[in-house]
Amino acid sequence: MGGRTIPNWLNVATYTEAVSEAQPERDAILFRDRCLSWADVTERTRRLANVLAEAGLGARGRFGVGPRWESVHDQVALYMHNGNEYLEGMLGSWKARCAPFNVNYRYVADELTYLLDDASTRAIIYHERFAPVLDEVLERLREHPRLLLQVADGSGHALLRGALDYEAALAGAAAELPADLVRAWSGDDLYLCYTGGTTGMPKGAMWRQEDFLVAALGVRRRDGSEYGDVQELVSEAHGNVRALPAAPLMHGAAHWNALSCWSKGGCVVIPDHPEHFDPRDVLDAAARHGATSLLIVGDPMARPLIDELESRPLRAGSLRHVLSGGAVLSPKSKARLGELLGGVTILDVLGSTESGRQGVATTTPGGLSLIHI
Numbered sequence: 263m264g265g266r267t268i269p270n271w272l273n274v275a276t277y278t279e280a281v282s283e284a285q286p287e288r289d290a291i292l293f294r295d296r297c298l299s300w301a302d303v304t305e306r307t308r309r310l311a312n313v314l315a316e317a318g319l320g321a322r323g324r325f326g327v328g329p330r331w332e333s334v335h336d337q338v339a340l341y342m343h344n345g346n347e348y349l350e351g352m353l354g355s356w357k358a359r360c361a362p363f364n365v366n367y368r369y370v371a372d373e374l375t376y377l378l379d380d381a382s383t384r385a386i387i388y389h390e391r392f393a394p395v396l397d398e399v400l401e402r403l404r405e406h407p408r409l410l411l412q413v414a415d416g417s418g419h420a421l422l423r424g425a426l427d428y429e430a431a432l433a434g435a436a437a438e439l440p441a442d443l444v445r446a447w448s449g450d451d452l453y454l455c456y457t458g459g460t461t462g463m464p465k466g467a468m469w470r471q472e473d474f475l476v477a478a479l480g481v482r483r484r485d486g487s488e489y490g491d492v493q494e495l496v497s498e499a500h501g502n503v504r505a506l507p508a509a510p511l512m513h514g515a516a517h518w519n520a521l522s523c524w525s526k527g528g529c530v531v532i533p534d535h536p537e538h539f540d541p542r543d544v545l546d547a548a549a550r551h552g553a554t555s556l557l558i559v560g561d562p563m564a565r566p567l568i569d570e571l572e573s574r575p576l577r578a579g580s581l582r583h584v585l586s587g588g589a590v591l592s593p594k595s596k597a598r599l600g601e602l603l604g605g606v607t608i609l610d611v612l613g614s615t616e617s618g619r620q621g622v623a624t625t626t627p628g629g630l631s632l633i634h635i
Contacts, residue, residue: 270449271492272481273471274521275357279304279444280492281499281527288501290524291346292551293532298346300527303353309435310354313426314338315443316435317409319384321359325450325470333452333468335361337381339407340512341374341388341396343367344536347413347428348511349520351387356471357439359446360385363454363466364512371395375402377456377464385409387428391417449473455514479522499527504580506531506553508544508563515587515611519557539563541570552580560589564599571602587611596625 278300282290286301298306314320314336323334338355340362342348355362363381365374367389374395378386386407388396393412400406400422410425421427449472456464475481481495482488489495505523507516507530520530533540533547545567548556558564564586584599584606591610600608608625 270472272449272475272489272495273356273447273451274353274453274475274524275444275447275451276492277481277495278307278353278524280496281524284496284499285501285527288527289504289529291349291530291532292504293346294534296346303346303350305437306432307350307354307357308439309432309437310350311357311439311443312435313411313431314355314358314360314385314409315440317385319358319360319408320443321446321451325448325452333361333382333454335359335452336384337454338362339365339378339381339383339386339388341365341367341386341392342413342511343389343415344507344511344516344532345389345413346532347387347389349517349530352517352521355385356451357443357447359443359451361452361454363456364514364517365456366458366464366512367392367510371398371402373464375399378407379404380464381454381456381466383407385411387411387413389413389417390415390419393419393422397422475521475525479518479525481522481525495525496527499525501527501529502554503528504531504552504554505529505557506533506544506548506551506555507557508533508539509557509559509588510536513559513588515559516557518587519555519585523555539566541566542574545570545574545576548581549577554580555583555585556581557585557587558591560586560591561595562589564591564595568595568598568602571599576603581606583607583609585609585611600625 282300282304287299290300290303291298319336321335325334338360340351352362384407390412411428412421412425413428451471453469453471453474454466456466503523503526505519507519509516511517523530531547531551531553533543535543596608
C-alpha cells in the first residue's frame, strides 16, 4: 500500500494502549467469572511482553532491509483454546515486538512438529491439556524454543520440563515497558496467520500490521480514508461494541473479529466452554454478557444454533449483528437465523487470510440484501 503520507504508527500495540488510556475502567474481556478491564489487559500484556523480552525475544532487524518474505521477529506459538490468555498472548507478543501465530490444537504430533519448525518457533504459550502432545513434539524440533509458558486449565498435567506457569511468570514481571521498546512499535511489525493446510501443508501469511488493520479489519474512517493519528482513532472508539466470536480464536475469522472489536474500544465475550462448540453455551454467554455481535463460521455453526433457538428462544435484546466468515452461510440458514433472532442484521463476509476482506453481503431485518465490495 504505497504512497502514504501519514506516519508509520498504526499497529495493535499502539492503538490498544491509547484506547486503554482513554477508557481504563471499561470492560475489555469477559470470560466465565473473569471481567478484565482495559487497564487489566494492558497491565497483563505489558507483563507478558517483559517475560518475552527477558527471554531474549523480540525483533532482530528492520522490515524491508532483507527479503520481504522473511520475518524479522521471533515467533510465538499460541497453542490454546479460547480464553483471555489467547488474546493476551497476541497482544503481549506484539508489545514485545514478537510475531504471535495461531496453532490448530487438533493437530497430531507430526503436524504440530511441521508447523512449529516451519515458523522457527522461539516461544510457545499453551494450555496445560496439550502438554502431553507438546512434550512429544519438543524432542523432534530442529531448535528447542527459548520459552514455554503453560496456562493452567485444571486438566491435571504437571509443568513440562523448563516451562513456566503463565500466571506466575506474569506476576513476577514488571508492569511497565521500557520506553525504547514502545518507541520501536511500528506499522511494519508483522501479523502472522497460518492457514489450515486444506490445500497442502499449513502456510504462514504475513502482513505488515498497518496493511492488515486497514485492508483486512477495516480500521479506517467512515469515508474509507485512513486515520491521521492514534488520537483520531481513539476519538471514535466509543466502547459500545461487545463481540462474541463463537469460533476458535485459532481461526482467523475469530481473532479478526476480536481485534476489530478492540479497535472500536469494545469488549470481547468468550463462552464458558470454548473447548468445543456448544450452541447453548454460546447463546447463554451472548445473553448474559449483552453481546452486540456474534461471529460464526457458516452453516456448520449456523445449523446447531438454529436447532437450539428453535427449542429455546434467545432473549438477548442487545444482539444487533450476526457475522459469518470462513465458510458458506446458505440462504436458508440466513433466513431462518433472521426469523429466530428478529431485529438482527446478518453480515456474510467474503475474504481470505492472504487477501483480507473482499466483500460483505448484508441482510437487514427487513430482508433487504446489499453487497459491498
